[in-house]
Amino acid sequence: MSDPTSTLPPFLSVRKLEAWYGRGQVLFGVDLEVGRGEAVVLIGRNGAGKSTTMRAIMRLTPRVSGDVRLDGAPIGRLETHEIARAGIGYVPEDRRIFASLTVEQNLEVGRLPARGGRVWTPDELFKLFPNLGRMRNRPGAQMSGGEQQMLAIARSLMGNPHCLLLDEPSEGLAPVIVDGIAEAVAELKARGVALLLSEQNAPFARRVASRAYAIERGQIRFSGTMAELSASPAINEQHLSV
Secondary structure (H helix, E strand, O other): OOOOOOOOOEEEEEEEEEEEEOOEEEEEEEEEEEEOOOEEEEEOOOOOOHHHHHHHHOOOOOEEEEEEEEOOEEOOOOOHHHHHHHOEEEEOOOOOOOOOOEHHHHHHHOOOOOOOOOOOOHHHHHHHOHHHHOOOOOEHHHOOHHHHHHHHHHHHHOOOOOEEEEEOOOOOOOHHHHHHHHHHHHHHHHOOOEEEEEEOEHHHHHHHOOEEEEEEOOEEEEEEEHHHHHOOHHHHHHHOEO
């Protein structure tokens, strides 16, 4: 079943996604989808279930159920590394770069074989993120938070994903870095990558995404276009920082 607010066929499709930590259930029947070349934002306050949704898609939570499909192929029962090889990249909120490795070495860690389509190279990524090109031999520990965020995204792209999950990509970053990430998102959309972003930053969300889902207490409470979201002050106040 397609989302009626989407004008693109689903590339990433999530149906009835549920997740638990121990005996505590934290996701309850989450449905969402993202088309090729589309950026969709998952909004919600801290603890609403945004990060858990992404972790559940990647099977990084202890217990998960539901149907997850990538380009129509079921991937919900695959292991995390198999999901990555199927074509989903994931940039967690804490970035998890290797502090002792240089920029170039971090990128090599993320390299996966091509799976059709355009293959990302370090040189192409340095064009996408010029700051990284000027510090290719710098260890991760000597980079700012914004530079580490760009590196985390670039490292994920070395896996040549068709779909990219970005968890709070703008959180705590300087405006100039946020601008660079927004430009990178636009380039990825132009290349046909499907992007699911979790966000609380309203201006950034409106700038990069065409549609939004609002999550609260592990359940989707709103699904619609960014125009519909902007026209609903109550939804904005409840789920987004302004």
